[in-house]
Amino acid sequence: MVKDEKGNLISFEQLYDTYFQAIFNYTLHRVASVVVAEDLTSQTFFKALNNLWKFRWSRGSFSSWLYRIATNEVVNYYRNQKHGSLNQSETDHLAGQDRTDSELEQAEQELAKNSMFMSLNQALQKLNHEEQTLIVLRYFEQKPFAEIAEILRKRPGSLTMKTHRALAKLKTELERRGINHERIRRSFAEPTEAPYQSRGVQTGFAS
Amino acid sequence: MQNLPKPHIKVEAFKQDLRRDLNRAMSQSPQTGYRLAPGFAGGLAGALAIVLVLFIARPEMPARLNAWISNTQATQTQVAETVGESVPMNALNSPNLHQLLVGGQATPARDEAFIEDWYAKQEQPARVKKIEDEKIYAIRKYQLTSGQRVVVFTELGDDGNNYKHVSKSEHVRAF
Numbered sequence: 001m002v003k004d005e006k007g008n009l010i011s012f013e014q015l016y017d018t019y020f021q022a023i024f025n026y027t028l029h030r031v032a033s034v035v036v037a038e039d040l041t042s043q044t045f046f047k048a049l050n051n052l053w054k055f056r057w058s059r060g061s062f063s064s065w066l067y068r069i070a071t072n073e074v075v076n077y078y079r080n081q082k083h084g085s086l087n088q089s090e091t092d093h094l095a096g097q098d099r100t101d102s103e104l105e106q107a108e109q110e111l112a113k114n115s116m117f118m119s120l121n122q123a124l125q126k127l128n129h130e131e132q133t134l135i136v137l138r139y140f141e142q143k144p145f146a147e148i149a150e151i152l153r154k155r156p157g158s159l160t161m162k163t164h165r166a167l168a169k170l171k172t173e174l175e176r177r178g179i180n181h182e183r184i185r186r187s188f189a190e191p192t193e194a195p196y197q198s199r200g201v202q203t204g205f206a207s
Numbered sequence: 208m209q210n211l212p213k214p215h216i217k218v219e220a221f222k223q224d225l226r227r228d229l230n231r232a233m234s235q236s237p238q239t240g241y242r243l244a245p246g247f248a249g250g251l252a253g254a255l256a257i258v259l260v261l262f263i264a265r266p267e268m269p270a271r272l273n274a275w276i277s278n279t280q281a282t283q284t285q286v287a288e289t290v291g292e293s294v295p296m297n298a299l300n301s302p303n304l305h306q307l308l309v310g311g312q313a314t315p316a317r318d319e320a321f322i323e324d325w326y327a328k329q330e331q332p333a334r335v336k337k338i339e340d341e342k343i344y345a346i347r348k349y350q351l352t353s354g355q356r357v358v359v360f361t362e363l364g365d366d367g368n369n370y371k372h373v374s375k376s377e378h379v380r381a382f
Contacts, residue, residue: 016229020222029213038221042228049229103220114214140213 012049015062020045022063022141023070029140030074030132032121034107040077044070064150067137071151075129116179123173131166138163315341 023044028037047069048055055065112118124132130152137143137151145163149156174180262268315338345361 012229012233013226016226020225021217024218024222025213025215028216034216034218038218042225045225045229046232049232103218107216107218110216111214114212116211117213120211 012052015048016045019063019066023066026067026136026141027070027074028111029121029136031077032111032118034104034111036077038104040070040073043073047073060150061147064147067143067151068153071133074133078129119177119179120174123170123177123179126173127166127169130162131169134159134163134166135170 020041024037024041027040027044028034031037031040044066048066051069055062124135127135133152134148137148138145143151145156145159148154149159152159318338343363345363347359347361349357349359351357
């Protein structure tokens with residue numbers, strides 16, 4: 001049980017129901033793999049459960065705390081992958097070991113339909129971890145800078161500058177791959193078969 | 208970029224699986240902790256009690272333990288002035304010497320064993336050639352009205368009755 005800002009007791013299960021989808025989406029947007037996203041989501045919630053006694057509302061929201069854990073898990077995943085301690089087959093085994101249903105297959109197929117997202121994600125991998133986190137949180141998860149600052153424990157002012165620099169780097173990387181603003185615009189103007197929900201938007205890609 | 212459609216995939220089966228795993232972990236982890244805590248506390252209390260009983264039953268144990276841990280010679284303290292040499296503090300704590308000092312009757316043979324054991328603790332062990340002298344003393348303690356305490360050493364004669372006070376000026380001490 002955890003106390004909320006008003007002192008009411010909330011069960012971990014309630015928190016799990018509230019934040020599961022958000023954390024899964026975030027990890028999916030970071031790693032662009034359903035299997036890995038499931039594994040990272042699982043690790044995030046297990047870590048949250050084991051460290052629940054450390055959490056204090058006074059230091060920030062539960063959501064920010066979960067995003068921070070998830071961010072660390074993503075960074076650890078990439079580090080392990082870089083050092084060869086985790087390969088794709090092991091990850092597949094971890095995530096899918098108890099499931100024989102076709103949900104995973106369907107989810108991977110749905111993900112593959114988002115070709116522009118996948119290209120964008122590949123370009124995103126060329127940025128450093130902090131830049132990737134900033135872009136995903138700001139433009140994919142549409143978090144305000146104040147919340148991003150809370151997640152990353154940084155000052156909002158410095159994050160604005162860093163995000164703009166990261167965007168510029170991403171734009172260069174996309175152009176190097178032959179993806180420009182017009183092509184991105186065309187991609188989402190076309191109807192898509194994937195049953196995802198597109199989200200509200202604030203501004204376009206840095207032009 | 209914000210307009211770009213992002214995948215929003217629902218994985219309900221995985222969500223339920225993870226919920227089950229988390230519930231299982233939630234139900235197991237506190238019980239394990241609560242089960243371990245009394246056992247750990249009991250074990251610790253038992254270990255402390257054993258140590259305490261050992262120290263009471265064998266008073267020389269702490270000093271031996273200390274010497275063993277520090278692996279250095281214990282502080283030497285002069286317990287008696289014999290021929291100007293000091294005896295290691297732990298010499299008196301050896302089981303043999305302790306037995307000689309506190310148990311049974313004081314006989315020349317026991318004295319000899321005591322002295323040999325005593326000197327064996329020093330760097331150059333020595334053996335007793337012969338008993339030089341033998342005297343029997345009575346030691347009596349008194350308390351004065353002023354609150355001071357006085358110890359009187361009385362040298363007893365061979366028959367145990369003909370006694371004489373040993374030089375008062377040297378042997379009467381106030382604490």
